[in-house]
Amino acid sequence: MPTILRINSMETIDAVQLRSQLGDFLAERTGDIVRSWVNQVKKDPRLTTADRLSEHLLEDHIPLLLEDFIIVLRSGEEEIEMGARWNAVKHGAERWGQGYSYKELVWEIYRLRRVLFENVMEFACGRPNELAVFSLACSSADSFLNELECRSVEKYAEESEATVRLSNEARLRLIRTVSHELRNLLNSVGLASALLSSDDPESIELMRGNLDRNCGHMKQVLDDLLDLSLIFSRQNVAKPAWFDPGLLLKLLEAAHRPVAEANGLIFTSSIKGELGSIYTDELRVRQIAENLVSNAIKYTPTGEVHLRFEGVSTNDWAIVVEDTGLGISEGDRQHIFSEYYQVSPASPLRGSGLGLFIVSGLVDLLKGSISLESEPNRGSVFRVVLPRIHGSVEVLA
Template sequence: MARSLKWRLISLFCLLIAASVGLLSIFLSNHLENSYLDNLQSRLVQEATLLSEIVPEHISEDPDSFDAYIKELGASLDIRLTVIDPGGQVLADSLQSPSDMENHSTRVEFIDALKNGLGTSVHQSASLGYEMLYVAIPVKSGTEVLAVVRVALPVEEVYAAVGDVDRTILLSALISILAAGLLAVWVAASLTRPIKELTAIARRIARGQMDAVQIEVSGKGEMEELAHAFRLMTERLRDSINAVSSERDRLSAVLERMGDGIFLLDCEGTISLLNPAAERIFKLEAEHVIGHSFVEAIRDHEIHSIFEHSKSSGKQEMGFVELASGRRFLGIIATPLVSQSGYLVLVQDLSELRRLEKVRRDFVANISHELRTPISSLKLLTETLQEGAASDAAVAAGFIEKIHLEVDKLAQLVTELSDLSAIESGQAVLNLQPGDISTAIKLAAARLSPQAERAGISLGVELPETLPQVKLDENRIEQVLVNLVHNAIKFTPKGGRIKIGARTQGQILVVYVSDSGIGIPEDDLTRVFERFYKVDKARSGGGTGLGLAISKHIVQAHGGNIWAESRYGKGATFSFSLPLG
């Protein structure tokens, strides 16, 4: 409270009043004392002048008679009267015996009287022991100085009178200061009340309660203008905060939904912000890494070196990093912020793009390979026929039969590519009807049983007594089952077993084809449904490599999913799901 503006104003106001009244009191006291002394001195000068005219008539008398006369005269005038010869010897004194008094030649008033015709001083009387005001005037006869008349009065009465007046002045000063203090309290309260109101409003604004603030401040003049300015400031501040909040929300929404990772670093490389994508890519938690260094969080020197290059060059730096963990391929862009206040590190997960690029290259290589073999065979067969084999009917018939087989392979490849393209583009319309999956399973088993028998493989069907109906295109689902069973036959050695079955699992129907074949390596499980992808790298198993890709897209068009499970050397199980209801 003592440090508040109100009490500082009161203290300052009272201090000024007290100083002013004090100085005025001192001035009045000194002025009064000087005025009393001047009046007293004027009286003494008049009396000394009068006595200087009387003394010459009696100075030639007997010394005792002259002293008696001076004593009588001093008593009648109620003053001290002293007559001093030019040498300083006291001739007569109204209060003391001249013989008992010392020489007065060194007294100031005596010296000034002889020199200037008038001498005055205030000093303590050596004979009486108290302070007196002295006035001395020379007594002359013509130009000759006969003596010096000195009159004196005590100044104690002056001091007493001045003291009474001083006490009156002091009392008046105290009353004035008290009144001024009360006035200061009222004035300070009037001045600081609007300031307190504005302070309370400012505190509410600082707490974010701007919507509830009503700026109504008491006071006129400058305070009213201040309240108006404060009101305008609050409105603009509210608009600015709303704009900043809106921008922050939009930025937050962008950062939340960005697929690329964002790190915001300060000048020292300490993380101040990261988005969910960055947390996901590096398996981080924001609350655990904010405030820690970038390299400590990501633990990868290649990524950190890109940031360091940007930091040292002051320019944007780019680079690509392949993480050993997870086999991910990342694009890194480190950019200094405006005024070098920090750095923005953008992390792009390019793993899927790289995978798709590899798939594209594999697709081109696979389709080239698939086309090269039959085209080479056709070319060789036709060249052989042209070179004379056509003249031998039996040989020509055999070559023509081989040409038919190669053309059939090309036709199958083109047909499957056309089917795959139509399914992927949505041009192949499915005829979805409620149906029993058991029918499609049995038809597929019947179609491929002869092929399984020729390969020495047992093909069986495992179905529960009842299965719920699902919406399906029976011909397309049969095509999927044929592809899966054919694939199982191809990679199951003689004496092996293949099972086709179905089961309900929650809100889906799961259909599976399980075999006891050579299995699929773990690294190939995620790629077996790609176009032309073959686990048999030498392609000795035959086929176009499109069957599983077509099956995948047919199942997905039904709203289901397809997957493979296998332990290499222990067989494989291909499963797909169809939604119920």
């Protein structure tokens, strides 16, 4: 775009100055632009996925993208900066994860284009050479939005292709895992059938134990598969609400203390620091804690398991699970949260290898982080840090 735009033989427009003025105009209206866009998206019947998102999740990177656009306008440069490209890419990835269809992504950006053009029209209205000013401002907005659309859609397509590829690989692994456990169960059932007419109490009792163990293994695999289906679902969106973490801790202790004591372990729980009420998805929090506690009990032959909720800061809190179990080597710690990874595949305490992968996925869903400290034969400490408030909330319900 030329620095000076000639209207006729007598009149010209300073394009750089005009773009800077447009940037100032939009900066004052950024909040209104975002709110207007959110309202239009919510009302658009073609954007049904948006109806399931909170306003905070719906806004996503839009405020940052508008800020990037304003920076470009004020700088006098025509080239879109790397920050804007990166935010556009993240927007496409986020929308894929939230379950948007390709068409919804395009229509959403179209709505942003409409809102921006309405503001550009207002910017140009009443200025000298109004039509030329409007044309120049629209050209700037159009270039930016085209870049946003291309980057977002490109990333969306990449995420879609990668998910399909991983999904195919996951299906094969799932088939192998379930087939293995099902075969063990069927073998036990077959042997039990052969012993039905046996008068040997010791053999019958041995087979009953094998049946119980294999049924337990199969149930765990099926439970993990159900949890995994939620992780892989693109419509897996957190449903935050206020809840009392102290009450949740009591429920978890009541559920897991008998299991731990049946295995000869001591189970304790506690709260450290100030927690108050938490605004997040309580069901997902419970799934995280239950997976970690179940793992700790399973891999702790003797000693104790401790579950603790901690107030980390004014913004964060933590779920901490400590045990005196087998521990995890440094090499294994690098892969422990990978899908289907098992520290000791030959162990009789085998599982599906999905538990910690599921925990990691749930932690990501709740915008948290997970860390591990462990030493072989001395135990492990899993620490999950989560925000006290997931997304945006105005009042305590």
